[in-house]
Amino acid sequence: MGTLFIKRLNSTHWWLHILLIIGSITTLMPFILMLSTSVKTPAEVLTTTPSFLPKLWRWENYVDAVTQLPFARFYLNTVLVTVARVIGQLIFASMAAFAFARLRFPGRNILFIAILAVMMVPGQVTLIPNYIILKKLGWLNTYMGLIIPSLFTAFGTFLLRQFFMTIPNDIEDAAVLDGCNPFQVYWLVALPLAGPALGALGLLVTLWSWNDFLWPLIITSSTNMQMLSVGIAYFQGQYITNYTVMMAAATIASLPMFIIFMLTQKYLIEGITMSGLKQ
């Protein structure tokens, strides 16, 4: 059994495995350290004779993290904002993408270029005016402020348009002959076909929204409106030396994305691939 395993290893390039294993250790080490520190006692972290496994398992760090921070609220805010952003982006982007890919109307090309132009301007340029617009609307420190400006995605429109371009004409023609108007063709024919593309975009938006930092940092001011990322950064600033509880908090915050990724790996990777290969 063992020799068979070694033979198999030999049959591929063993030096590639060494390279990849060193890389894997480097990649995993910070996570391992995070997990092991999250169950240590503060005293054990401050020694210069490190160990991977704690001498005394202190699970209370997790209890401390959850009680010292309004974690439930941060979670609720993050999930709510992320779900709303994903649904909104998928609806608005797919609708516009369908129109750009399948419908003919005067000015279509110029309007599409206007969408592409959005992707070229770094978000920081519109950061301050958007803050001011929200202030005028009274949306600072509200869900509206966290969600609505993030619903309109030039990138998503572009990505989905590329997908809708590939749908064969005859499927659409059949629907038109059956008396469907363009919106019905979009809703009943194109959207169901676009499942994988919508899934890929949805996952990219989920990842981006979950990790979003600068926007929630500037527009939320009270603890009960904060998202996980900002809440944890704030916490880190306050409990600067309490590494154990901070690592527990970090672990709790990272888990959902890991789980979602394990379940949907294929789509997310397809999404990144699509966004990376289409010119």
Added chain:
Amino acid sequence: MAQKRFRTAAAREAIWGYVMIAPMFLGLGIFFYLSLGISFFISFSKWDVLTSPEWVGLQNYIYLFKDPVFQKTLWNTVRYALMVVPLGMIVSLTLALALNTKIRFQKIYRLIYFLPVLTMPVTISIIWKWIYNPDFGPLNLFLHLFGFGRLLWLSDVNLAMPALVLMDIWMGSGYGMIIYLAGLQNIPREFYEAAEVDGANYWQKLFYITLPLLTPTLFFSMVTSLISAFQVFDIVYTMTKGGPQESTRTMVYTIFDNGFHFFKMGLASAAAWILFAIILVVTIIQLRSQDKWVHYS
């Protein structure tokens, strides 16, 4: 008659087209186009949000370019991008090349290298802040075995920036790896088969087939990773707040600092437009250069 019906059908299609793009343009109209206009106007004004803005012409831009801290900020941002982009590309490409073989455990390796991409930058900062801790951080304890002294990392003027670069490469390599893997898989097998018939070895295949045919992907990744390197913020904010002695202060950190700590909206907006101009110029230079080295089949 038929012509008329055709016209009304076309008109109806056009109306549907406008209706379906309307929400997107309403949103982008307010939060992008209107915002862009306001931003341009503010960059020529002095404004603290509370009182009404005062037109100052080019003063914000002149002030920034004369300010030694801003000059340092510009240089820091460029230096950061020049370190992160090539090193990150090399690491990602090496990983992708190693995983593009029929190697065992390929899926597990890919999963491991992708984990940091999924992790919140803030969380990563918490971990790495501890890793870089001079007294009991794992990195110094590890380096101590090889006779290194007490390195200050994030509080050392010369080490803080490389420390952020190292962390960013650890964070981002998995993303590049996925993009390169996709590019590698698009290279037709026939090219390799032909080369094998001619007796080419691994390195010849790498330099004469793989890399040239991968140049469109490399080009895309270079353009996008330079753009995001110029926009680095999260890790600067959570790790160093621009310190020590402004050695890690970057453009977006300056925009944030001026705008939301000092409420100097004019200076912040001017800095944002300077960043935009830099990104635009760098991107155009790259687009111009692509004829020289990018092979589109």
